[in-house]
Amino acid sequence: MDNPTVLVTGATGTVGSALVAALQERGATVRAMIRNPDRPVPGVENVVADLRDAESVATALKDVDGVFLNSPSEPDAAEVQKRFAGIARDLGVERFVLLSQYGARTDSPVRFLRWHAEVEEHVKGLGLDYTVLRPNLYLQSLLAFAGTIAQGFFAAPIGDAAVSAIDTRDIAESAAAVLTSAGHTGQTYTLTGPRAVTHHEIAQALSAASGREVVFHDVPAEQFTAALADFVPPWQLEGLVEDYAHYARGEAAELSTWVADLTGRPARDVTDFARDHAAVFAQA
Numbered sequence: 689m690d691n692p693t694v695l696v697t698g699a700t701g702t703v704g705s706a707l708v709a710a711l712q713e714r715g716a717t718v719r720a721m722i723r724n725p726d727r728p729v730p731g732v733e734n735v736v737a738d739l740r741d742a743e744s745v746a747t748a749l750k751d752v753d754g755v756f757l758n759s760p761s762e763p764d765a766a767e768v769q770k771r772f773a774g775i776a777r778d779l780g781v782e783r784f785v786l787l788s789q790y791g792a793r794t795d796s797p798v799r800f801l802r803w804h805a806e807v808e809e810h811v812k813g814l815g816l817d818y819t820v821l822r823p824n825l826y827l828q829s830l831l832a833f834a835g836t837i838a839q840g841f842f843a844a845p846i847g848d849a850a851v852s853a854i855d856t857r858d859i860a861e862s863a864a865a866v867l868t869s870a871g872h873t874g875q876t877y878t879l880t881g882p883r884a885v886t887h888h889e890i891a892q893a894l895s896a897a898s899g900r901e902v903v904f905h906d907v908p909a910e911q912f913t914a915a916l917a918d919f920v921p922p923w924q925l926e927g928l929v930e931d932y933a934h935y936a937r938g939e940a941a942e943l944s945t946w947v948a949d950l951t952g953r954p955a956r957d958v959t960d961f962a963r964d965h966a967a968v969f970a971q972a
């Protein structure tokens with residue numbers, strides 16, 4: 689489709705903000721869905737809507753050709769996404785791209801993966817022209833650890849397990865490709881980085897990029913939980929611990945070539961991520 693109009697949900701978020709630019713580079717017209725009108729996304733049309741407010745969602749979806757659905761990991765995530773997809777179908781949206789997660793499964797012990805699988809199942813049954821993206825752990829998640837990384841360490845309950853973590857810029861560029869080209873209907877693309885890395889290897893990449901030693905400490909889930917209890921709500925912390933247990937079991941180390949296949953260039957490595965964010969980790 690030439691010059692489609694695409695609604696980007698989560699347009700202020702990690703993937704969404706990069707997707708706005710990636711879509712523009714591909715000639716799409718972007719409508720950014722935001723919650724706070726005082727913080728518009730620059731250079732594009734903005735629409736104020738909340739996933740929990742069906743009326744505002746219907747307004748946001750009016751007259752768009754494609755949509756990128758990205759929901760925060762909150763307990764009602766499946767419910768709001770299913771409702772959003774139903775409204776998009778009723779309004780005749782042509783392309784529907786759903787951000788899910790690597791390993792989404794209805795019987796997963798990881799709540800986030802169950803929620804994503806529930807939404808995937810629902811979307812598949814709506815008769816939409818859909819594509820599911822299942823990215824692995826975001827390298828940008830490390831930015832949440834920037835405070836301790838600047839002090840020389842970070843810690844998580846993951847052991848020596850390798851994870852094919854991905855740079856969110858590659859998720860955005862893959863999503864932009866799917867939203868602006870044909871041949872993706874009904875596909876589920878698992879998106880990973882170019883190799884699986886342990887957190888010790890991530891620490892090495894951060895050390896090399898910053899010129900200062902950064903070490904990784906494997907810690908028990910209880911210690912990880914105690915360190916974050918003042919900052920992260922219990923349901924989210926429990927979900928994070930489930931996520932890390934899934935990584936620690938070695939369940940997130942597979943590689944896929946979809947980033948390169950969709951974008952025409954290799955996925956960014958952790959060394960690229962570390963180099964491009966060295967200043968953030970130095971001054972947090």
Ligand SMILES: NC(=O)c1ccc[n+]([C@@H]2O[C@H](COP(=O)([O-])OP(=O)(O)OC[C@H]3O[C@@H](n4cnc5c(N)ncnc54)[C@H](OP(=O)(O)O)[C@@H]3O)[C@@H](O)[C@H]2O)c1
Pocket residue numbers: 697698699700701702703704722723724737738739740758759760761787788789790800823824825826827829
């Ligand atoms: N982190 C990972 O490693 C990882 C890996 C795979 C998949 N995922 C998936 O990625 C998704 C996004 O996660 P994230 O934590 O990285 O978040 P994010 O996309 O960086 O931020 C969440 C976005 O959603 C918006 N938002 C929040 N509540 C909203 C609402 N009620 N209505 C409309 N928009 C709302 C936020 O807008 P405001 O600016 O208004 O807050 C923000 O733009 C989740 O589904 C997660 O499971 C994450």
